[in-house]
Amino acid sequence: MTTPFLQAEKLERRVGDTQILAGIDLSVNKGEVVGLIGPSGSGKSSLLRAIAGLDPLTGGRVLVEGRTPTPGDGTIGMVFQQFNLWPHLTAGENVALALRLVRKMPRAEATERARAMLDRVGLLKLADRRPAQLSGGQQQRVAIARTLAMEPRLILFDEPTASLDPELTTEVLDVIRGLAETGMTMLVVSHEMGFVASVASRAAFLDHGRVLVDGPAKAVFRDAEEPRLRRFLSTYLQRVAWAPDPEPVPAADPGPLATFALLQQPAAPEGSTMSLLGLPPAAPPGGFSLLDSMGDPAAPKSPKADG
Numbered sequence: 001m002t003t004p005f006l007q008a009e010k011l012e013r014r015v016g017d018t019q020i021l022a023g024i025d026l027s028v029n030k031g032e033v034v035g036l037i038g039p040s041g042s043g044k045s046s047l048l049r050a051i052a053g054l055d056p057l058t059g060g061r062v063l064v065e066g067r068t069p070t071p072g073d074g075t076i077g078m079v080f081q082q083f084n085l086w087p088h089l090t091a092g093e094n095v096a097l098a099l100r101l102v103r104k105m106p107r108a109e110a111t112e113r114a115r116a117m118l119d120r121v122g123l124l125k126l127a128d129r130r131p132a133q134l135s136g137g138q139q140q141r142v143a144i145a146r147t148l149a150m151e152p153r154l155i156l157f158d159e160p161t162a163s164l165d166p167e168l169t170t171e172v173l174d175v176i177r178g179l180a181e182t183g184m185t186m187l188v189v190s191h192e193m194g195f196v197a198s199v200a201s202r203a204a205f206l207d208h209g210r211v212l213v214d215g216p217a218k219a220v221f222r223d224a225e226e227p228r229l230r231r232f233l234s235t236y237l238q239r240v241a242w243a244p245d246p247e248p249v250p251a252a253d254p255g256p257l258a259t260f261a262l263l264q265q266p267a268a269p270e271g272s273t274m275s276l277l278g279l280p281p282a283a284p285p286g287g288f289s290l291l292d293s294m295g296d297p298a299a300p301k302s303p304k305a306d307g
């Protein structure tokens with residue numbers, strides 16, 4: 001048996017009387033995408049921060065390929081809800097900055113790497129714009145490019161679309177989907193349940209600083225036996241009920257998953273991030289349902305783009 005890429009063992013974090021992480025075990029294999037879901041305050045951000053070495057633990061340990069990672073060594077990258085871009089720097093300069101300051105890369109090389117990373121997220125043409133001249137979705141893509149520039153082997157996303165208007169979330173989710181397809185190992189905290197269910201191979205449900213459910217995403221969303229997970233998912237179903245023009249729910253209701261089919265993602269438009277990444281569109285025309293995307297893992301995820 002090979003060692004998992006990431007092993008979080010009995011992670012505990014207590015601040016004063018507050019038990020923030022109450023003994024979390026989580027292991028992630030190379031190339032795996034794990035979705036972390038759970039109510040607000042359940043410890044999702046704290047778990048990511050603990051894995052990234054940003055917060056001290058009061059117990060347990062984090063191993064990457066069997067070793068304790070050195071915080072800041074670039075092994076683990078993190079993308080936050082806030083983009084944290086420097087307002088006075090262009091997109092390209094924002095991406096290049098850490099390369100120059102942390103990696104001590106010469107300016108010309110850093111600039112070139114930054115442009116390549118912006119190209120990966122479909123923003124090469126906007127490399128000279130400042131954050132204020134970019135949409136929220138574009139700013140988050142710059143933040144992702146900045147993370148990619150450091151060549152992390154694990155990326156942690158903490159609600160990367162939570163501060164975006166709904167119409168801007170797709171372009172960011174498409175970039176993350178594209179990374180998943182290149183085999184990047186990722187932990188993704190997101191309330192975009194449809195996205196988690198379709199991109200993550202595994203999903204873990206957190207509650208009160210514990211992992212209550214951890215399993216194949218399909219099973220977690222479809223079976224949802226755990227009462228607190230059921231309750232959590234049902235709050236999303238109620239929200240989805242307000243979505244305009246939902247697709248009809250299949251008659252044979254296999255559980256909450258069917259209703260998540262309503263969380264349709266629009267088809268990737270031509271020239272979208274996906275095509276800029278050189279990847280087939282995320283969804284066939286007319287969108288996809290979770291049931292389609294989660295049916296048979298061996299089945300092709302989406303039709304090959306006509307090339």
Ligand SMILES: Nc1ncnc2c1ncn2[C@@H]1O[C@H](COP(=O)(O)OP(=O)(O)O)[C@@H](O)[C@H]1O
Nearest residue numbers: 015018020038039040041042043044045046047
């Ligand atoms: N530095 C801290 N000091 C005290 N309590 C904290 C601290 N950081 C987080 N918490 C508490 O820990 C719990 C988990 O927080 P968080 O990880 O942000 O949850 P989530 O990301 O799932 O919403 C919350 O109750 C939060 O108030």
Ligand SMILES: [Mg+2]
Nearest residue numbers: 044045046158
């Ligand atoms: Mg959080």
